[in-house]
Structure formats: C-alpha cells, structure tokens
Amino acid sequence: MKSFSEYExxxxxxxxxxxxxxxxxxxxxxxxxxERTIHLLEKVNEIPEFKSGFNNFGLVQQYSELISELLSDLxxxxxxxxxxxxxxxxLSNLTFNSTERFQKLIAEAGKEFQIADTNFDSDEFYIxxxxxxxxxxxxxPFSSTYPMYxxxxxxxxxxxxxxxxxxxxxxxxxPTENAKNLTETEIEFLxxxxxxxDLWKEKFPPQSWLLKGFxxxxxxxxxIETSVSNLKQELLNKSNSDKHSSxxxxxxxxxxxxxxxxxxxxxxxxxxxxxxIVKTTFNDYVTSQLVHSNHxxxxxxxxxxxxxxxxxxxxxxxxxxxxxxSHPDEEVALKLQKSGVKSAMLIPMKKDDNLLGIMEFVSETxxxxxSITAQRIDLILSFLIESMERAQREISNxxxxxxxxxxxxxxxxxxxxxxxxxENFIKSPTQDYAFREVMFQDVYAxxxxxxxxxxxxxxxxxxxxxxxxxxxxxxxVLDELKKQTKLELLDQRKFEIESHLNNLNFSLExxxxxxxxxxxxNEIHPILANLNLDENQNNSISRYLKSLDxxxxxxxxxxxNFDDTISIINKKLASVLxxxxxxxxxxxxxxxxxxxxxxxxxxxxIGSSITPTRNxxxxxxxxxxxxxxxxxxxxxxxxxxxxxxxxxxxxxTSLILAFNQPLAIRFRMDEKRFxxxxxxxxxxxxxxxxxxxxxxxxxxxxxxxxxxxxxVYSHSNEETEYLKYIKFLQHKGILDAExxxxxxxxxxxxxxxxxxxxxxxxxxxxxxQAYFTYEExxxxxx
Numbered sequence: 001m002k003s004f005s006e007y008e009x010x011x012x013x014x015x016x017x018x019x020x021x022x023x024x025x026x027x028x029x030x031x032x033x034x035e036r037t038i039h040l041l042e043k044v045n046e047i048p049e050f051k052s053g054f055n056n057f058g059l060v061q062q063y064s065e066l067i068s069e070l071l072s073d074l075x076x077x078x079x080x081x082x083x084x085x086x087x088x089x090x091l092s093n094l095t096f097n098s099t100e101r102f103q104k105l106i107a108e109a110g111k112e113f114q115i116a117d118t119n120f121d122s123d124e125f126y127i128x129x130x131x132x133x134x135x136x137x138x139x140x141p142f143s144s145t146y147p148m149y150x151x152x153x154x155x156x157x158x159x160x161x162x163x164x165x166x167x168x169x170x171x172x173x174x175p176t177e178n179a180k181n182l183t184e185t186e187i188e189f190l191x192x193x194x195x196x197x198d199l200w201k202e203k204f205p206p207q208s209w210l211l212k213g214f215x216x217x218x219x220x221x222x223x224i225e226t227s228v229s230n231l232k233q234e235l236l237n238k239s240n241s242d243k244h245s246s247x248x249x250x251x252x253x254x255x256x257x258x259x260x261x262x263x264x265x266x267x268x269x270x271x272x273x274x275x276x277i278v279k280t281t282f283n284d285y286v287t288s289q290l291v292h293s294n295h296x297x298x299x300x301x302x303x304x305x306x307x308x309x310x311x312x313x314x315x316x317x318x319x320x321x322x323x324x325x326s327h328p329d330e331e332v333a334l335k336l337q338k339s340g341v342k343s344a345m346l347i348p349m350k351k352d353d354n355l356l357g358i359m360e361f362v363s364e365t366x367x368x369x370x371s372i373t374a375q376r377i378d379l380i381l382s383f384l385i386e387s388m389e390r391a392q393r394e395i396s397n398x399x400x401x402x403x404x405x406x407x408x409x410x411x412x413x414x415x416x417x418x419x420x421x422x423e424n425f426i427k428s429p430t431q432d433y434a435f436r437e438v439m440f441q442d443v444y445a446x447x448x449x450x451x452x453x454x455x456x457x458x459x460x461x462x463x464x465x466x467x468x469x470x471x472x473x474x475x476x477v478l479d480e481l482k483k484q485t486k487l488e489l490l491d492q493r494k495f496e497i498e499s500h501l502n503n504l505n506f507s508l509e510x511x512x513x514x515x516x517x518x519x520x521x522n523e524i525h526p527i528l529a530n531l532n533l534d535e536n537q538n539n540s541i542s543r544y545l546k547s548l549d550x551x552x553x554x555x556x557x558x559x560x561n562f563d564d565t566i567s568i569i570n571k572k573l574a575s576v577l578x579x580x581x582x583x584x585x586x587x588x589x590x591x592x593x594x595x596x597x598x599x600x601x602x603x604x605x606i607g608s609s610i611t612p613t614r615n616x617x618x619x620x621x622x623x624x625x626x627x628x629x630x631x632x633x634x635x636x637x638x639x640x641x642x643x644x645x646x647x648x649x650x651x652x653t654s655l656i657l658a659f660n661q662p663l664a665i666r667f668r669m670d671e672k673r674f675x676x677x678x679x680x681x682x683x684x685x686x687x688x689x690x691x692x693x694x695x696x697x698x699x700x701x702x703x704x705x706x707x708x709x710x711x712v713y714s715h716s717n718e719e720t721e722y723l724k725y726i727k728f729l730q731h732k733g734i735l736d737a738e739x740x741x742x743x744x745x746x747x748x749x750x751x752x753x754x755x756x757x758x759x760x761x762x763x764x765x766x767x768x769q770a771y772f773t774y775e776e777x778x779x780x781x782x
Contacts, residue, residue: 007091007122007125007126008122008126008206009091009125009126009129009206009207010126010129010130010133010200010201010204010205010206010207010208010209011129011133011173011207011208011209011210011211012055012176012207012209012210012211013055013089013091013092013211014053014054014055014210014211014212014213015053015054015055015060015089015094015213015214016050016051016052016053016054016212016213016214017044017050017051017067017070017071017170017213017214018050018051018052018053018172018212018213019169019170019171019172019213020070020071020074020170021041021044021050021051021070024037024040024041024044025041028041040069040070043066044066044070047059047063047066050063050070053212057094060094060096064096064097067087067096067097068097071087071097074087074216075087075097075099079099080099080100080101081099081100081101082099082101083099083101083102083218084099084101084102084105084162084218084219084220084221085098085099085101085102085216085217085218085219086098086099086102086216086217087214087215087216087217088214088215088216088217089214089215091125091129091211093115095115095217102219105152105219108152108154108155109152109153109154113152115150115164115217123197126197126200126201127194127197127200129204130190130200130203130204132173133173133204133209134187134190136168136171136172136173137173137175137209138182138187140187140191148163148164148166149161149162149163149164149222149226150162150164151226156261157261158255158256158259158260158261159223159227159252159253159255159256160221160223160256161221161222161223161226161227161256162219162220162221162222162223163219163220163222164217164218164219165217165218165219165220166215166216166217166218167215167216167218168215169216170213170214170215170216171211171212171213171214171215172211172212172213173209173210173211173212174209174210174212175208175209175210176207176208176209176210178205178207178208179204179205179208179209180203180204180205180208182203186203190203223256223257224256224257224376224379226256227253227254227256227257228253228257228379228380228383230249230253231250231253231254231257231380231383232380232383234246234249234250234253235250235383235384235386235387236387247265247286250265250286251263251264251265254361257376257379257380258361258368258369258373258376259373260343260361260363260365260368260369260373261365262363262364262365262368263361263362263363263368264289264361264362264363265286265359265360265361266286266287266288266289266290266359266360266362267280267286267288267357267358267359267360267388268280268288268289268290268291268357268358268360269357269358270300270309270355270357270358271297272355274297274299275299275300275301275306276297276298276299276300277290277291277297277298277300277332277358278291278296278297279291279292279293279296279297280357288360289336289339289341289344289360289362290332290335290336290339290358290360298331298332298335299331300331300332303329303330303331303332304327304330305330305332305346308346308348309348309355309358312348312350313348314345314346314347314348314374314377315332315345315346315347316344316345316346316369316370316371316374317333317336317343317344317345317369318343318366318367318368318369318370318371319342319343319366319367320333320336320337320341320342320343320344320366321337321342321366324337332346336362339362340364341362341363341364342363342364342365342366342368343362343363343364343365343366343367343368343369343370344360344361344362344363344369345360345361345362345369345374345377346358346359346360346361347359347360347361347377347381347384349384349385349388350385351385351389356385356388356389356392357388357392359384359388438666438667439664439665439666439667440591440605440607440609440610440664440665440666441607441609441664442607442608442609442662442663442664443591443605443606443607443609443610443662443663443664443665444605444606444607444621444659444660444662444663445603445604445605445659445663445665445676445684446603446604446605446606446624446625446628446656446657446659447601447602447603447604447656447657447659447688448601448602448628448631448632448654448655448656448657449599449600449601449602449654449655449692450573450599450600450632450635450636450639450652450653450654451598451599451652451653451654451655451692451704452566452569452598452599452650452651452652453650453651453652453653453704453706454650454651455566455598455599455650456598458562458648458650459559459562460508461558462558462559462561462562462648463508463513463558463559464504464508465558466555466556466557466558466559467500467504467512467513467516467555468501468504469555469557469558470520470547470555471497471500471501471504471516472501473540473543473544473547473555474497474520474524474544475494475497475498476540476544477528477540477541477544478490478493478494478497479494479540480539480540480541481527481531481541482494485531489527490527493523493524493527496519496523497524500516500519517554521553528541561647561648562647562648564647565646565647565648565650566598566650568642568646569599569639569642569646569650569652570596570599570600572638572639572642573599573600573635573638573639573652574594574596574600576631576634576635576638577594577600577602577631577635578594580627580631580634584624584627587620587623587624588606588611588614588616588620588623588624589610589611589614590604590605590606590607590610590611590624591603591604591605591606591610591665591674592604593674599652600635603674604624604628605665605674606620606621606624607662622721625658625721625722625725626725626728628656629656629709629725629726629729630729630734632654632656632709633709633729633734633735633760633763634763635654636652636654636707636709636760637760637762637763639652640707640762651706651707652706653702653704653705653706653708653710654704654708654709654710654760655691655692655703655704655709655710655711655712656709656710656711656712657684657687657688657691657711657712657713658711658712658713658714658718658721658722659684659687659713659714659718660715660717660718660721663676663684664676683750686749686750687712687747687750687753690747690748690750691703691712691744691747691753692704694712694744694745694747694753695744695745696742696743696744696745696755697742697743697744697745697746698743698745703742703744703755703757705757707759707760708757708758708759708760709735709757709758709760710742710755710756710757711726711755711756711757712744712753712754712755713753713754713755713756714752714753714754719754719756722756723739723756726739726756726758730758733761733763734760734761734763735758735759735760735761736758736759736760736761738758738759739756739757739758740756740757740758741754741755741756742754742755742756742757743755
C-alpha cells in the first residue's frame with residue numbers, strides 16, 4: 001500500500017494550531033475564559049511554532065501532553081473508546097492525539113502499516129489535491145467528493161474496511177510565490193480535462209501552495225457494506241479463470257461480513273426422495289463440508305435440520321459439542337463434529353420454492369456462528385441465490401451444448417442489452433435490485449420448421465415391435481425351461497405372455513409398454529435368476545440375455561433404430577441451418593434460435609431495436625425471408641440425400657409462417673427464453689402451435705406434404721410478397737413451376753388462414769450453390 005507521504009502534491013503541508021489558539025484568545029478577550037483556559041493559553045504561547053506552523057514531527061512528540069490538552073474539546077475523553085479519531089496533517093501519514101480505539105486499531109495492523117487510500121494512484125491523488133485548492137481558495141464547487149477508503153487486517157487476519165472522513169475546519173490554504181493565479185477560463189478548462197495530469201501540474205506546480213493547520217480524521221467502519229459490495233461484484237464476475245483464487249476471495253469477504261476468522265464455505269444438495277444431504281455436482285471448486293464424495297450422504301429425515309430446510313430458515317449450530325449432547329441423533333451435527341467443525345450455519349438456497357442447494361458456512365471456533373450473526377445472511381442471501389442459480393444454469397447450458405451445439409441462453413445479437421442490465425446491477429446502491437425483463441419492440445418474426453412426418457406413429461410401431469420380439473424370445477426361453485425343470489408355473493407364464501401378444505395385435509394403448517415391462521421385470525426375470533441355470537447350456541436364455549441393453553436391461557432394438565434415425569436427421573438439418581446462419585448474420589445481425597424435437601424448428605427476430613447500431617430497412621426483412629425459403633429447401637434436399645442410408649426411412653415436411661405485423665418480444669426470466677409480448681401478438685404464437693398438423697379445408701389432406709414447402713399466411717399482401725420469392729426460385733430451378741393455392745381448415749380460435757404450397761426440386765449439390773439475395777430478385781423482375 002502506497003502511503004500519502006510518497007505522493008507528489010501541489011502544496012507543502014505545515015502543521016499549525018492557530019485556529020484553536022485564536023478561539024482561546026477570543027474567550028480571554030471577551031472575559032469568558034476560565035482559569036484552565038488562561039493557563040493553557042500561557043503555556044501554548046511559550047511555543048510560537050504552534051501558531052506560526054512547523055513541519056518537524058519531533059515537536060508533536062515532545063509536546064504531546066500539551067497538544068492533547070489544547071485539543072481536549074475536540075476529543076472528549078468519554079468517547080475515546082468509541083470514536084476512531086485522530087488529529088492529522090491532512091493528506092499525510094502524520095496522525096497524533098488519537099483516541100484509544102484508533103490506537104488499538106493501528107496496533108493490530110502492525111508496525112509497518114500506514115493509513116492510505118487504496119483507490120488512488122499518484123495522478124488521481126495530485127488532481128484531488130488541486131481540487132481542494134480550487135474549493136478553498138477559488139471557491140469553486142467541485143463535483144467529485146473523492147470518497148477515501150483504506151483496508152487492513154486485524155489481529156485475527158480478517159480484512160477490515162474503513163472510510164476516511166476529514167474535518168477541514170482548522171485548515172487554511174495560501175499561495176506561495178510559485179503559485180499561479182488562475183483565471184475563470186483556465187479553471188473551466190481544468191474542470192473539462194480532469195484526466196490531463198500535465199495540465200493540472202502546469203496550473204498547480206508541485207509545492208506551490210501552503211496547506212497550514214491540522215485536520216480531524218474520523219474513521220468509519222465500513223467493513224460489512226464494503227465486503228457486501230465486493231462479494232456482490234465477485235459473484236457477478238464470470239471471467240474468473242482461477243476458480244481457487246475466486247473461492248478464496250469469496251471466503252475472505254464472508255469472513256469480514258460475519259467476523260469469523262476461519263470461515264470456510266461449502267455447498268451441498270438435498271435429495272427429497274431419499275431425504276438425504278448429497279454432494280452437488282454444479283460447483284466442483286467449492287467443496288462440501290458435509291459430504292465429500294458422490295457415494296457419501298447424510299440422512300436427515302425427522303431432523304431439526306429438515307424442519308429448518310422446509311421452513312426456509314438457516315440452521316445454526318453455535319457449538320457442535322454442546323448441541324450433540326442435547327440432540328445426539330442429529331446426523332448433520334455428528335458429521336460436522338467428525339469433520340472438526342465447532343460452529344456452523346447451513347442456509348437453504350431457495351428460488352420460488354425451488355431448492356437450488358445448501359450453502360455451508362463452518363468454523364473450527366465455537367460460537368463463530370450464532371442466531372445473532374446469522375441475521376447478516378439477509379444482506380447477501382439474494383446475491384448468493386442469484387449466483388447459485390446462474391451457476392446451475394451455466395452448467396445446465398454447458399451440458400446442453402455438448403448435446404446440441406447451437407444452444408445458448410443469450411444469443412450474441414441481444415447480448416448487449418443483457419450486459420447493460422448487468423451494469424445497472426453493479427451500479428445499484430440497493431441490495432434488493434431485481435433484474436428487469438429484457439424487451440425488444442417492433443421486431444419482425446420469421447418462423448419455419450422441417451418436421452419429421454408421422455414420427456409418433458413410427459415411434460409407437462418401434463415400441464410395439466420391440467415388445468413383440470422380446471415376448472416371443474421369452475416364449476422360447478420358457479419352452480426350453482419347461483423341458484428342463486418340469487415347472488407347471490411356466491405354463492401359466494406362457495399363457496400370460498400369449499395374452500399380452502394378442503393385445504398387441506390391436507392398437508398400442510397408453511401405459512401398455514410400462515405394464516408389460518413391469519410384468520417382465522416382476523414375473524419373468526426373477527424366474528430366470530432363481531433357477532440358477534447355466535446360460536451357456538441354454539441357448540435361448542443366452543440369446544435373450546445378450547439381446548438386452550447392458551445398462552438399462554431393456555430390449556431396445558427397433559427403438560434404437562428410431563432414436564438413431566431422429567438423431568441423424570436432426571443433426572444433418574441443424575448443421576445446414578447453422579452453416580447458413582453464419583453468412584446471413586453478416587448481412588444484418590438478428591436474433592436466431594432453433595429447437596430439436598422430431599425435426600428442426602427455428603425462430604428469427606429482426607429489427608432496429610435488436611441492432612440499434614445499424615439502420616434497419618425493410619429490404620433486410622425481405623432478404624431474410626428469401627434466405628429462409630432457400631435454407632429450408634436445402635434442408636429438404638439434405639434429407640433427400642441421407643434418406644436411403646437411414647435405419648428407418650422417415651420423410652420430412654416443411655412449413656413457413658408468414659407474418660407481416662411487427663411485434664414485441666420479451667425475455668422471460670422464469671423460462672430463460674424470448675416470447676412474444678402482448679395479447680394481440682399472442683395470436684402469432686397460437687398460430688405457430690396449431691398449423692403444423694392442420695388440414696386443407698374440407699379435405700383429409702395435411703397442408704404439409706413430403707417434398708413440398710408450405711407457406712401459411714393471413715393477408716393478401718403476404719401472398720403477393722411470397723409469390724415473388726416463389727417465382728424467382730422457380731426461375732432459378734430451386735422450386736417446381738406449379739404453385740398450389742390452399743385454404744386452411746378453421747382451427748380453434750383461428751379462421752381465414754391460407755397457404756401456398758410448392759414442390760422442391762432435388763439438387764444433388766445444392767451446398768455449392770450460392771444463395772440469391774433480394775437485390776437479385778428485384779433485378780430479375782425488371
């Protein structure tokens with residue numbers, strides 16, 4: 001820490017008690033002085049330097065008792081153990097006549113400690129000193145108050161923070177012969193160039209002014225509020241690559257807040273099914289103080305801890321040894337004692353009744369935590385919960401990213417607005433700041449999907465096929481077992497299996513799969529296990545056991561083919577869309593998200609509110625719609641290329657929803673995704689959810705068909721616009737020449753929808769074909 005005395009300053013400080021002496025002289029002149037005051041003034045007048053000024057610190061030590069008597073009215077003895085106060089030569093490390101509490105504080109900090117502000121560098125300190133001259137001599141109100149802080153470690157190693165408050169009533173500032181007399185214009189120029197240190201030193205040369213008198217320094221203990229603020233920023237900081245150091249800083253701030261010198265932090269989880277405390281997986285660099293491995297757990301059913309957990313209250317044990325005497329069955333306390341913990345506080349981290357985890361504060365010192373200090377958790381609980389929720393969300397997102405490369409909770413196009421909200425959080429003076437929902441007005445929405453046709457039917461057929469094959473294999477197993485064991489019970493089991501097979505000849509009912517699997521697990525597999533037959537001598541049993549999945553124990557063959565088919569189709573379609581997104585983002589940045597279900601859906605939002613740094617023109621919207629048409633055509637062609645190689649040859653259908661009205665979207669904090677905002681705009685979402693399975697009006701034909709792209713719309717201007725795109729792509733050989741005009745059946749709450757449907761021409765090498773822009777379309781129509 002750099003001391004004040006090491007800084008260069010625009011003035012030379014001189015210690016003087018002239019202001020106090022003058023007040024005493026006035027009392028004598030007015031006849032209001034008592035004998036003590038008269039006698040004190042006589043002694044002070046014997047030392048002319050007290051009034052004229054001096055910078056020899058030896059005089060302060062030599063006349064410390066006289067100085068103490070001179071300043072006694074400013075330092076009441078009754079407050080010496082309460083106030084952290086001292087007289088000082090301002091902006092220096094010289095302090096004297098300090099209170100008992102001040103002396104104790106400095107003694108704890110060590111001999112090498114010096115009071116100095118941790119927030120200033122030398123240039124900032126110099127400019128701050130100049131601003132004092134402007135305020136004192138030129139009477140210029142300076143906007144910056146320059147709050148000054150310093151920090152230190154107490155005898156227990158706990159970091160303390162203090163704000164320095166100065167009383168400058170006993171100070172005067174005088175220009176020397178080297179001082180420059182500034183004009184109003186020069187002062188204004190200085191205030192407009194607050195960071196130009198060379199300019200400030202030119203106008204206020206070093207030691208060109210005299211700072212005469214003394215100041216009163218009061219230290220305000222700001223440990224808790226400063227530590228809370230530091231903790232808040234630490235929890236918000238996502239860039240900490242050194243997780244160990246981040247945890248140390250977290251614990252350091254918590255030690256200051258709770259005044260516990262050996263505080264350690266841990267995080268664990270609670271399993272409501274087993275009623276046990278278990279290891280959490282989301283934050284591996286903050287280890288649990290209770291459970292130390294994935295196999296470790298603590299039963300808490302009917303415990304006092306569980307009662308606090310259910311009531312969402314901190315569970316505090318001030319002395320584990322004494323607590324166990326009165327509560328010998330409390331497993332949590334026993335585990336803490338075994339780990340050497342003498343005092344602990346376990347805090348349920350709940351958000352909207354959802355338990356995120358258990359925060360553990362422990363100490364090896366008895367009474368480190370108690371019911372009184374536990375109240376301080378309210379100062380930081382919201383930050384801890386927000387941080388834990390964010391950490392869990394980040395881990396969840398990371399896991400999803402390994403499965404689905406595209407997924408991100410905040411798309412780059414809108415990240416700037418979330419950053420702005422985060423900055424508001426940091427700057428917030430209150431501790432209960434709530435993130436506002438992020439909203440974008442007047443954006444245009446584009447929705448499209450490439451759906452796997454009849455995927456539900458195919459899935460059910462695969463389920464039925466697996467169950468039938470498994471039951472038939474079990475019939476062979478039971479036949480062979482009957483020959484070997486002569487058990488009559490096996491005939492009953494064969495009859496039951498035949499009944500299940502007969503039922504499967506009809507439709508697969510909801511719950512049938514689970515019912516049969518439970519029957520096999522409870523009635524058939526125990527027989528195979530209990531007979532202790534050598535599977536190597538029983539071919540049917542050997543074949544059956546090898547056919548089961550080694551992890552799940554299920555017969556999963558047709559269903560595996562179905563899952564692989566869906567996965568391959570989704571992966572291929574998503575890769576086409578992702579690749580094309582890179583290029584179109586360069587044209588005009590927009591919000592994009594896609595979802596993998598039985599196929600690929602995507603949402604696009606484009607408008608000036610999302611990209612305020614660019615001038616938005618409807619040209620970009622039209623270009624985006626033309627791009628979307630071509631992208632879906634390429635996705636269809638990619639499916640056509642891979643279809644012969646799929647385990648199950650499923651078809652896909654494609655659809656686009658045209659919607660010309662601008663709408664508002666809002667980021668839903670609870671769902672962590674964007675959604676349309678407002679009652680009128682909600683119609684767009686309703687149409688999206690209902691059109692993919694819609695029929696052509698007065699027919700049993702779906703509006704979507706394999707090999708064709710369907711564009712659903714409401715208004716004639718939407719039809720006119722998309723016909724332009726279709727005709728252009730027909731001309732380019734991407735779409736077939738015939739365009740179908742359809743009426744969509746009335747849906748629940750939705751009438752009057754229409755659709756255009758066009759066959760997609762197969763392109764063997766469409767990946768190498770450049771995308772056409774809206775400008776090319778316009779040029780082609782001329």
